[in-house]
Each structure stands twice: as C-alpha cells, then as structure tokens.
Amino acid sequence: MSGRYFALGIAIVALATLPNWMTGVYYINVASQILFYAVFALGLNVLVGYAGLVSLGHAGLFGVTAYATGYMLQLGYGHPIAILVALIVSLFAMAIYAALSLRSTGIGFIMITLALGEILWGLAYRWISLTGGDNGLSLQTRPEPFGYSLSDANAFYYATLVVFFLSLGAITIFVHSPLGAALKGTRDQPRRMNALGYHVWAIRFIACLFSGLLTAVSAILFVYYTQFISPQTLALTSSAEVLLMVISGGAGTLLGPIFGAGLVVVVKTVVSGFIERWNFLLGAIFVAIVILMPEGLVPGSVRLWRLAWRKRERAAKVVSGGAEAKP
C-alpha cells in the first residue's frame, strides 16, 4: 500500500516539474494533450468502465462543447461566459443523448450513441452559419485566469494539469461513493439492483451527466489548446480513438484511461514523426494488448507483475527447501 502512495507521489512530482526537465515546447504541448485527452478518457470511462454502457458518440458531445465555446467567443463574449455557456449547453446535450440512448443497453446503446454522434458531425458540417462548415471556427485568444496568461505552452500545461487533477479527484471520490457503488451494481446486475430498491435508469442518467461534464471539461481544454475546431473533431474515428484509450488502458480502473490516453497521443503525435504508417503501429499495439492483456494495460501489467513475483517467491522457496533437505 505504501508503495502505491510512493509511486503516486513520484508521479505527482514528475508531472508538476515536467516543464523543468522536459526540453522543448513541443514535448510540453504533447504532455498537455495527453492530460486533456486523459480527462476525456476518464469521462468516457464513467460510462464504459463503471456503468457498462459503451458510447461511440462521445466525440459528438466533445464537439458540441468546443463549438459552443468558439461560437460564444465569436459573438464577442468573454472567456468565463463562453466556458460557462459551453458547459451548460453540453450538459443539456448530454441529457438529450442519455434520454434517447438509455432506452436500451448493450448493442442498442452503442448504436444510438453512434447515430447521435453522426448527426452532430453532420450538423457541424452543414450548419455553416453556426459552425463555419468545413472551415471550422478559430479562437483568437486563450483565457487569462487570475491574470495569468495561458498563451505560453508552460502556463497552459499547468492549467491543464490542475484541471486534470481536479477531474481525477472528482472521479476517484465518485467511484468510492455509495452512488459509485450503485452504478457498478447496475453494470453487473441491473435486475437485482432494481429489486433491491435502486432506480437503475436514474443512476445511469446521472452517470451520463457526469461523463458528459468531464467530456465537456476536456473539450474546453482542447479547443483552447488548438484554438481551432472543425467537423473532423466530431468524426466517428475520434469517438473510437477515445474508446480505444479507455479499453487499452483498462476500462473500469482509475489509472487505465490515463495510460491509454498517453499511449494513443504519443503514437499519434511523437511516433508519427518517425514512422509514416503510425496507424498501422497503433493497430499492432492494440492487437498485442488484446492478446496479452485483454483487461487493459494497467490491470494487465499488475497481473503479470504479481505472477512474476509469485514465481520468484516460489523459486526462492524451492531453493531454501532444497538446502534444508540436503543434510
């Protein structure tokens, strides 16, 4: 247990001092990307991992927030208002999403979220007066919370880090709360949960809203990071990418989606500079993960580590046992 806290402490220190030991603005920007995609993946994980509801339309919601922010800024409102309105619009969109897709679970849920995501993608493409169509929307400035300008890469990294820790803290508390336990219960035995007195639909609806909130938060970071939003962000491939982050890292774990986000972003941005067919590489990595550790990178590594540890202990026992037997 103390080993876990020790590792966590090292990770926090490493993240907090990253701009000091990581050379180059490029890599600091990559780190920022990993962090806000991790928030996105954590948000999707609320549904995929803890509610057992796989959504293939989260990029659509992500896009709604990003467009709402961009549009509000274009109308001339300030950053705080733009962010607030974007969050409210996103939660509203998520509520509609949830009301429609929670009519079913399993494949039905996947298909409805997929369809809704595609509708939003189509709207982003066609509703040119609002979204700028293929040209997208550009953001002129980044916000200046408490007078600190986020236009510089380091400052933006720190802002993202703070939001990331807040999001991780929120989901950690949620997962260990009674409501979190109830949500996991509805994932494993919805029928039993209903008979025990739980409102299964309402619990899932709340989980959708929480997932939507984290998605919106990550989308705001994204849109300020790129200072640009186009329909491509809402495409099905984006939804699939986040889902892969969650599944490859380990759905239903707190750290899995973070590592998954790290893996996907690093291959997509850094490795793609060296290997032209980076999509092929990413695919190969996923196949390897599915074969070697189907439960995901984080729980899979823990399992392999324990296995190796036990083997070593057993080997040590055999050696000492043999020594005793000799005389």
Added chain:
Amino acid sequence: MSALTIKGLCKSFGGLHVTTNVDLNVEPGERRLIIGPNGAGKTTLFNLITGELTPDSGSIELLGQDITHVPSRRRAHLGMARTYQIITLFARDTIIHNVTLALLGLSPSRWNPLIDLRRQGHFVENAQKALEQVGLGHIANRPLAQTSYGERRRVEIAMALTQNPKVLLLDEPFAGLSIDERRDVHQLLLAIPRDVTIVMIEHNMDVALEFAERITLLHFGEVIVEGNRAEVVADPRTREVYLGH
C-alpha cells in the same frame, strides 16, 4: 389485513397463458409454499408479485396497499424482498459488499456521490451482522468468486433479510444444495422471526413440507389446490400433477 393479496391475476406471453386468474391470500407471519411441475408459472408469479413483470389484469396488494402499478424498486421500499432461483449476485465484489448493496438500496445515502462508502461504519456493521446470522461472518471479506454454491445461496438470503422485509419471497432456496447445506439453510429459515411473512417456491419436498403451513399447487398457471399441509398432500389432484403415484 393480509400480508399479500392477489386477485384475478393474469399474464400471457403471446398465446401462452402463464398465469391464469390466480387468487392468493397470505396472512401475516404465514409460511406459504408454492409448488407445481416445471412450467407451472411459479417464478412468473414471483416476477409479477415483485413487479419485474406487469400483469395483463388483476391486482396485487401488499399489507393492504394496492401495488399493482407500483414500480419494482418501490416495492422493495414498501417491505418486499426476494431471492432468485438462479443466483444473481455481484460476482466481482466481496461477500460483505454484496450485503452492503442490499442495505444501501433502502437508504437515502444511495444517491450520495461524495462520501466514502468503505468508511460508513453502520453499513459495515449491519452487513456483518446479517452475515453472522447466516453463518458467513468469518468469510465476510472473501471475494464472491471464491465462494461455494451453498455459501452464495446464503448470501442471497442474507441480502434479502438485511432489508428487514415484511414479505419475503424465496425462489427455490434449496436448489442445488447438498444435504448438509440444505439442513443449514433450513435452520436459517426456521430462525426468521414471525413478523416476516414468507412465500417460498420449492421442489425439495422433505424440507419444504416441514417448513410450510399452507401450500398452493399451481398447474399451467392456475391454482389447482390450496390448503394446509395435510389437505394438499392428501388431495388426489396433487398426486396426479405433482407428487406422482
């Protein structure tokens, strides 16, 4: 006032009448056994009583209150608990977490997203108490995946009992148990206080007959015979459709 009153209950799946005009009246504190051959509609009747299925017609009253259109989850809050014939537990969690979920289901704090469930002492204590009651106190923290079938049956019963139900529906609590385990569960059921009304579906006649005061025989969704133990066992129709010659 009866604990459970069912009047003219009907349910059909397409052309198949699974429950036909069933009337049932269970007095408070009664031990009622429901028997019948496979496919007689026993579990369907339970699903109608708990609200997992909606009846086509008829009414259900729990302690004098009409609950025909009350959703399943509300019935738990009104004092109804059930166990399942096919064990329906949370396999990824520990035994005590299973029971805690049962306790939490009736508590307003089930909506709380901010407190740490593991630190809620009263849940842990009450869940532990329920597990002591069914003789599983010593393995409370064992993952459910590492328990035997007989232990899981007892977890099912502990979860139902910990909700302090007024009416307890047991769907084949002895199914798949060894003779020893059957005796343990039997003792456990005999120890349930009389303020709990019990309706039980069971095929193991040796234990079930000893337990029940009144017996209802279902056949093709209809009540064929109803009466006390001696009456039902002696009835020629019971011999014909159920007990055999």
